[in-house]
Amino acid sequence: MRDFSYLRASSVDAAQLASALPGAMLLAGGTTLVDLAKCGVAEPDTLVDITHLKGLDAITVDDRGATIGALAKMSGVADHADIKSRFPAVSEALWQAASAQIRNMATIGGNLMQRTRCPYFRDGENFPACNKRAPGSGCSAIGGVTRGHAVLGTSEACIATYPGDLAVALVAFDALVHLGDRQVAVDDFFLLPGATPEREHAIQPGEVITAISIPGTPAARRSTYLKVRDRQSYEFAAASAAVGIEFEADGRTIRDLRVALGGVATKPWRARGVEEALRGKVLEPDAVKRASLLAVEGAVDHGANHYKIELAPRVVARAILKLGETA
Amino acid sequence: MTSKTRIPIQLQINGRQHELEVEPRVTLLDALRDHLGLTGTKKGCDHGQCGACTVHVDGERVLACLTLAVQAEGRAVTSIEGLAQEDGTLHAVQAAFLEQDAFQCGYCTPGQIMSAVACIREGHAGSDDEIREYMAGNLCRCGAYPHIVAAVRQAAAEVAS
Numbered sequence: 001m002r003d004f005s006y007l008r009a010s011s012v013d014a015a016q017l018a019s020a021l022p023g024a025m026l027l028a029g030g031t032t033l034v035d036l037a038k039c040g041v042a043e044p045d046t047l048v049d050i051t052h053l054k055g056l057d058a059i060t061v062d063d064r065g066a067t068i069g070a071l072a073k074m075s076g077v078a079d080h081a082d083i084k085s086r087f088p089a090v091s092e093a094l095w096q097a098a099s100a101q102i103r104n105m106a107t108i109g110g111n112l113m114q115r116t117r118c119p120y121f122r123d124g125e126n127f128p129a130c131n132k133r134a135p136g137s138g139c140s141a142i143g144g145v146t147r148g149h150a151v152l153g154t155s156e157a158c159i160a161t162y163p164g165d166l167a168v169a170l171v172a173f174d175a176l177v178h179l180g181d182r183q184v185a186v187d188d189f190f191l192l193p194g195a196t197p198e199r200e201h202a203i204q205p206g207e208v209i210t211a212i213s214i215p216g217t218p219a220a221r222r223s224t225y226l227k228v229r230d231r232q233s234y235e236f237a238a239a240s241a242a243v244g245i246e247f248e249a250d251g252r253t254i255r256d257l258r259v260a261l262g263g264v265a266t267k268p269w270r271a272r273g274v275e276e277a278l279r280g281k282v283l284e285p286d287a288v289k290r291a292s293l294l295a296v297e298g299a300v301d302h303g304a305n306h307y308k309i310e311l312a313p314r315v316v317a318r319a320i321l322k323l324g325e326t327a
Numbered sequence: 328m329t330s331k332t333r334i335p336i337q338l339q340i341n342g343r344q345h346e347l348e349v350e351p352r353v354t355l356l357d358a359l360r361d362h363l364g365l366t367g368t369k370k371g372c373d374h375g376q377c378g379a380c381t382v383h384v385d386g387e388r389v390l391a392c393l394t395l396a397v398q399a400e401g402r403a404v405t406s407i408e409g410l411a412q413e414d415g416t417l418h419a420v421q422a423a424f425l426e427q428d429a430f431q432c433g434y435c436t437p438g439q440i441m442s443a444v445a446c447i448r449e450g451h452a453g454s455d456d457e458i459r460e461y462m463a464g465n466l467c468r469c470g471a472y473p474h475i476v477a478a479v480r481q482a483a484a485e486v487a488s
Contacts, residue, residue: 232463
């Protein structure tokens with residue numbers, strides 16, 4: 001790991017100023033950044049440690065929704081009683097992510113900034129070509145081993161999968177990222193790779209994530225996160241779904257439905273096609289399975305990842321039907 | 328505070344204060360092993376994937392390989408060396424690992440034990456399934472998992488009684 005300077009930020013203002021300097025990066029839990037620095041992928045000149053900032057780890061929940069400070073830990077949010085009862089998909093996405101140790105370290109703000117697990121991105125020594133790591137150098141994944149790569153939102157420049165779980169739940173429930181005074185919808189915070197896969201987030205130099213907020217809705221309250229993976233725990237998603245349902249008074253007709261996918265796309269993927277197809281309909285297994293196929297509309301595979309196109313709709317359908325059973 | 332060269336830091340390890348000078352890039356794991364001679368904490372993958380370097384910071388289990396030493400300043404660090412009592416009496420989890428033969432080569436064991444102590448304290452050792460889920464961050468290449476689960480189950484019962 002290349003050496004770097006270390007600077008401990010004493011205020012959000014100071015962190016904003018310091019992070020705008022060339023070669024500076026913000027350091028919170030370090031679970032992505034220290035790892036990627038060891039891989040030689042992240043090469044910061046200065047790390048600006050924000051973990052000593054006060055008041056950025058608060059979690060407040062009321063009828064309007066939840067506000068979670070950027071420095072709240074994954075474990076603390078996953079175990080928070082009001083998050084569990086009012087936003088079960090958020091809690092479930094968190095405790096099914098990473099390991100207990102990493103969840104004790106990783107912050108919510110840092111979680112949004114985690115990078116892809118694409119093995120070509122992580123290994124510049126053996127695979128110099130990576131448009132995300134070295135813009136314009138090409139993509140080693142296309143034509144390579146693609147079992148874990150994305151089938152949705154890809155471009156000719158990049159097919160790297162967005163690896164996270166939390167943001168999948170956040171995008172389903174219209175959460176906002178707070179960048180100091182500015183707020184950005186989570187769906188807009190994550191960028192499609194297009195021709196510039198090195199740009200992953202709508203965050204500018206000098207901006208610091210201070211919080212996320214999630215509107216409180218009936219669909220968020222009746223929600224779940226279903227994660228299918230190669231091993232039972234401590235593994236990234238082969239395909240996952242965050243789903244929330246609100247029923248009409250009859251308990252069968254879908255008033256509101258939220259669906260988002262993880263493990264299959266280049267960013268947390270809202271599946272609005274599924275939502276629109278089922279809104280106003282009675283929850284019924286065949287209709288749910290049919291509508292769930294819309295989750296992968298426009299999907300493109302690269303050989304070994306073809307299974308994700310079949311798997312993702314099944315995960316979506318299973319999650320919706322599971323929520324229906326609790327009606 | 329800003330520095331690229333070695334910076335003086337104070338670490339509280341197992342109840343004792345240590346003063347050392349490290350480059351900012353030195354991890355807590357390397358500080359423990361190479362600077363303080365506390366080699367009980369193991370370096371497995373060094374990328375946060377295996378759990379061999381698990382220690383407690385302010386009572387919570389974390390990975391020493393992804394924690395910069397400078398970030399541990401002002402926090403209470405406990406490593407495997409700090410688990411037994413001064414007179415050598417083993418912690419209940421250490422004793423249970425011995426009794427259940429919960430290891431083969433032993434390399435992952437300090438991390439397993441530190442993780443298990445926290446797992447029980449968190450209240451995540453209520454069933455074998457829960458133990459497996461909340462111990463998933465600690466890999467064992469020898470495959471001693473059934474005995475590890477038995478040891479955690481036993482220690483959890485002893486701690487509760």
